[in-house]
Amino acid sequence: MEKIYSVYREADVVVLTSPLYYWFISGHLKNAFDRLFAVAECDPRYRNPRKESVLIMAAEGAGFEESEHWYDHLEKHIGWKSLGKVLCGWVAQPGDIGGKPELKQAYELGRSIS
Numbered sequence: 530m531e532k533i534y535s536v537y538r539e540a541d542v543v544v545l546t547s548p549l550y551y552w553f554i555s556g557h558l559k560n561a562f563d564r565l566f567a568v569a570e571c572d573p574r575y576r577n578p579r580k581e582s583v584l585i586m587a588a589e590g591a592g593f594e595e596s597e598h599w600y601d602h603l604e605k606h607i608g609w610k611s612l613g614k615v616l617c618g619w620v621a622q623p624g625d626i627g628g629k630p631e632l633k634q635a636y637e638l639g640r641s642i643s
Contacts, residue, residue, distance in 0.1 A: 530564055537565060542581045542612065542642055545600065549588035549618075552595045569607075577607040583642070584614040585635060587626075591618035613638045 537543070545562070547554040569577045584600045586593060593616040604611050615638060617631035626632050 530561075530567070533561070534565075534568055537568060538578055540580065542583065543609075544583045544585060546585045547596070549586055549590075549593060549596065552592045554586070554596050554599065577609075580609045581612050581642075582609045583612050583638060584616070586614075586616050587620050588616075588618045589621040593618070612642060 545554070545558060547558045550556070553559075565577075569575045582600075582604060584596070586596060597614065597616070600611070600614070603609070613634075615631050615635045617626065617629055617635075620626050620629070
C-alpha cells in the first residue's frame with residue numbers, strides 16, 4: 530500500500546475497474562479502496578484528496594445498480610468529480626465485447642482524459 534498511497538496522492542484521475550461479482554464491485558477493489566482511508570487520516574479534517582474518477586465494469590450478466598449507487602455516493606461524500614462510467618454486461622466469453630457500444634464508450638472516455 531505504501532507504493533499505492535504515493536501514486537494515489539499524486540494522481541489527477543482515479544479509474545476504478547472491476548468485474549461485477551454478486552451485483553457489486555470485487556472484494557479486492559473494495560478492500561484496496563477502504564485502505565485509502567489512511568490517506569484521509571493524514572489530514573487533520575479527514576479530507577480525501579480531490580480527484581476526478583471513472584468507473585469501468587464488466588459482467589457476465591447485468592445488474593450494476595448496487596455498484597453505481599456505491600460509486601455515486603462515494604463520489605459525492607469525498608468530493609470527487611466523475612468523468613463517466615462504462616458498464617458492460619453480457620461479456621462471459623472472450624470476444625463477447627466485440628461490437629458492443631461500451632467498447633467505443635470506454636475508448637472515447639479514455640481519449641477525453643488528458
